Amino acid sequence: MAEVVAVIASTHHPFYYRASTATGEDRPPFADEWVRKVEAFRQTLTRADPDVLVMVGSDHFHQLWLDNMPQFLVGKAPFYDANFYNEEREFGLPRMLFKGQEDLSAYILREGLDAGFDLAFSNELRIDHSITCPIITLRPQNDLPIVPVYTNIFAPPLPRPGRFVALGRTIRQLVESWPADRRVAIIGTGHLSLELGGPRQFGPHGPDPEFDRKAVEWISTGDIEGCLSEVTLDSLWEPGNATHGFMDFMLMMGVAGEGRKADYVDTYDLFHTMEAYFTWYPSGGGSA
């Protein structure tokens, strides 16, 4: 059977690539410390020595559109092109190409359907910065095959938070029952408090530092029950109008498990949003 060698939850910040590669006057003052934190975070994946990555993210109205919107979708393709024109335009992100772990995609789809999740699938999926950002931060050599999993945190009606947690638990079980001798890391990205296109956007911090503090506490202590007791689809509007991306963190808490403390926690308070990085090692180790 496959082994889950690392569970990683992270914010995805599309400005990291440009900030980390900028030089001279173009390099923002927060870049050096950001790079240092990201490189330390990267080590937590490297140390787990994975050979397949399950990548949980959310399409930002790139390929998935309101005339045919899936709630949860699994890519099943041998390759995935990545990043879109408007991400090159706004963030300077490069075009990328990923290999797909198609047999694991097929397994997750079949077993996931049988486990009660009516997963949509795509045989030709172009993935966006919710998945390319963590590759850029955590695995810049982009040498491992992936299974992309997309969630709808963007276009109401959304699944409720508990459904994200349940899908995370199921993904963990499915990867661990995959009959292949492979080392799998499950990586998901979302947001803490975030406002986009609203009056609280691009402030000196995230729009709701108190929510961010609580969120980091829930995630780092694996307090799924406490998190679910406070977080609802309605409540998530209050910390910022894009904060439903936090439900991808809740999905990753489901992957990691109730009460499972993160083995690595780091945060970085930037203008506009707080960065947050978490790693769990299910077998307690972290080395191959």
Place this chain on the structure above:
Amino acid sequence: MSKYLLNKFLFTVDRDPELVERYREEPRATVEWWESEYANRILGCHTGESSTWLRFDDVEREALAAHDYPRLFELGAHPFLTLTLFIAMFERDHPPLGFQLEYARRLSHMRLPYPDIAT
């Protein structure tokens, strides 16, 4: 009222570099052209199988034609789509982050709960 059609305009213009420039330079003409030629295209179908019923109401058409992004927010257009397209059109006219902060300021009268964006 069609939040869906507002979003469809923002989505289809934002992903097309030529349309982004056209909408920046000639917003009213672009909105009129788009409503007559593009609004009913089903994006996953060929043009012979378009829809027949989609149109803006007067308030929506005017908000788009006037580049009135605070009004689009009030109408429940998806804030991410609006922001992304308007950054593409107008960030270039401002110092770094200047447009994003002006955008926030022009929405500063909005209070929770924000307008419903469900389509």
